[in-house]
Amino acid sequence: MPKVRKLTIDEIRSRLVEVPGWAVRDDKLHRDFEFSDFVEAFAFMTRIALVAEKMNHHPEWSNVYNRVSVDLTTHDADGISERDFALARAASDLAG
Numbered sequence: 001m002p003k004v005r006k007l008t009i010d011e012i013r014s015r016l017v018e019v020p021g022w023a024v025r026d027d028k029l030h031r032d033f034e035f036s037d038f039v040e041a042f043a044f045m046t047r048i049a050l051v052a053e054k055m056n057h058h059p060e061w062s063n064v065y066n067r068v069s070v071d072l073t074t075h076d077a078d079g080i081s082e083r084d085f086a087l088a089r090a091a092s093d094l095a096g
Helices: 009-016 037-057 082-095
Strands: 022-024 028-034 060-064 068-070
Touching: 009 022, 028 082, 037 060, 037 068, 037 082, 068 082
Parallel strands: none
Antiparallel strands: 022 028, 028 068, 060 068
């Protein structure tokens, strides 16, 4: 499998416009999602888990009642890669 490349700061900035609501926090892509209740939040996490497993790229996340916080980084690249942006786009699409 080819090595995943860490994106430069300029590449990250230019790609952020493609994923509204996402920002860089602590050198990771970050977004907080809010849903109407716990069941919707958990359903969202389940849908993302299936996508992440197919991508073999797993988020760092937490859930408290109706909120899900997601952090994305590529450990193999030691930073943010295109894989993180792909998963961020998928998460945003699934959140609606």
